Amino acid sequence: MRLVDKRTRLSRRDFLATGGAAALVVGTGSLAAPSGAWSMEVTTLQPATMRTLIQVSRDIYPHDRLADHAYATALAPYDAASAEDVSLKQLLESGVTDLNAKTKAAHGVEYVQVGWEGQRVALLQSVETTEFFQKLRGDLLSGLYNNQAIWPKFGYEGASADKGGYLERGFDDIDWV
């Protein structure tokens, strides 16, 4: 059968960018991958807030084959939206502050510094019903999975009408049933 190539079609440098948000370099008004492969400007939210949101997002929808960049892309619209909407900014900033407070009480460090995924997930479970968590989860659902750039990683091919559909491209090519 015709398979979808799931290899990352990016430079080696970018490939190296995969990793936990703790490694991201936080500057004034920006975040960057340690390799320098990508960076992100933030003007309304605190860069440290964005870094935490990236880690929280990965912990909500963990896909080991996705680089941090995929989560950052899903979250990027929050920065501009927060400029327009003070209550959104407040929700995100205070959500992260509360999560960090909980984390400090339990582990003595901030959320992104908790090294074990299991411990971070337990923290998220304790805030699962908050408006902060539910808003983030709901927005990620489309922000993450509706990003065409990551579809090949899942073997999804997206639009097909422009390629003539699958009539000649494997609609019935299953070879194991």
Added chain:
Amino acid sequence: MATQFDKDDASLAVVVGSGAGGGTLATALAQAGIKTVVLEAGPRYEIEDFVNDEWEMFNKISWLDKRTTSGSWQVARDFPNLPAWIVKAVGGTSIHWAGASLRMQDHELKAASTYGDVKGANLLDWPITLADLEPYYAKAEARMGVTRTNDIPGLPGNNNFKVLKAGADKLGYKKCHSGRMAVNSQPRDGRNACQQIGFCLQGCKMGAKWSTLYAEIPKGEATGNLEVRPDAQVLTIEHDAQGKVSAVVYADKSGQLQRQKARIVAVAGNSIESPRLLLNSSSSTFPDGLANSSGQVGRNYMRHMTGSVYAIFERPVHMYRGTTMAGIVTDESVNAPNRGFVGGYEMETVALGLPFLAAFLQPGAWGRDFTSAMDSYDHMAGMWLVGEDMPQESNKVSLHASEKDKHGMAIPNVHYDDHANDLAMRAHAYERGRALYDAVGAVRTFPTPPYPSTHNLGTNRMSEKSDDGVVNKWGQAHDVENLFVSDGSQFTTGGAENPTLTIVALALRQADYIRDQMAKGAL
């Protein structure tokens, strides 16, 4: 130049809604020489405007005006403001539908007599039988080009179908094929053959799938007897001193109110909007809403027993390639009460793209349990389970006590409690679905809960007697002789089958009746 009728022309048939029911009725009336205007709440898109993108199309053409929900159904928890997936555009939900076109069975039209007394169910026999419907089923199948009828070959089975078929064979099911689909397996009626694009639920770019948008309405317009007025949401239906309907009031694109006079009015806004409109049209003569002397308007809301089973296999499937629903097992759509419930269900292939699967596989889920399933997206097969649910008087569409839409019309609330029979059927269907996939070596299976309702039925039901329902066997209101209901809200009971073929057959039958009654001067 497209036909334009005068708003003061009181000789017109006015049809509310241009979907499967309204679009077909209006076209058939125009073809019979009856001047008809369709008022459609949504805009008019054409095939060029369709895109192969799930969220983009959803956001572009769905009915997203606020609705509320109540009741024990899981949809109320997962999608509290989206009880139903319905299109607001010329063509209605026939743009998004998958095309599965099945006839109801004789016993399903006699649900009360066949199933007997089912506690809590408001069962009734239809006032028509399969024999009454058969000639119109035949007409509808020919018109829509349903595969496996009229010598039209079946569609070729795609990967998702092949998995279904292999499992069905292993379980000993005898009736599994690539479906009766209103999708061209070969060019027909000026429309292309299916190219296996796989975005059937986003609008068919080939025009291979029947939709009133391009397979009916243009034919009606070509007669010069049909005007389709988009961006026209009907807010109330008015009547004269004799209690006959005389006009409708609608909001145009700019929100201005307009009044269109009418000789007859046919309501086809789908089973949430149609009762909403009747309830919103109360007057001193009809204090509980138009045509509601029975108190049944909005009640007996049905949405089919539904659910899906997705399964992950060791090897790839690519379920998203090809026609979304061209695959069916009909062995379970019999009435065999020894299974622990009355009525039956169908098992049909279904595939969602990655974005929709993320939203619908396990609504609300997060963490590795969920994402590990998504990681196996290309190794998944999927089926949709659809069966008869019980009409219950308390399951209803009603007007919200305080909230109004932008035109000042009360928004609808949709209340639904699963009946014990529905729950027993769903449990059985999930189990059989899992067994089917297990038989082909599934490594993990998921019982996916119902999506927002795609099949909305029963809220203006047909009945022999005027105190049991809203319309008679022609879909004509018991209380108002020149008012008709022309969509799935007429259904007395739901049957196991996807409803659209029956909606179209009823619309064609109603068109003949209206033509004959007008010719006799009775309307």
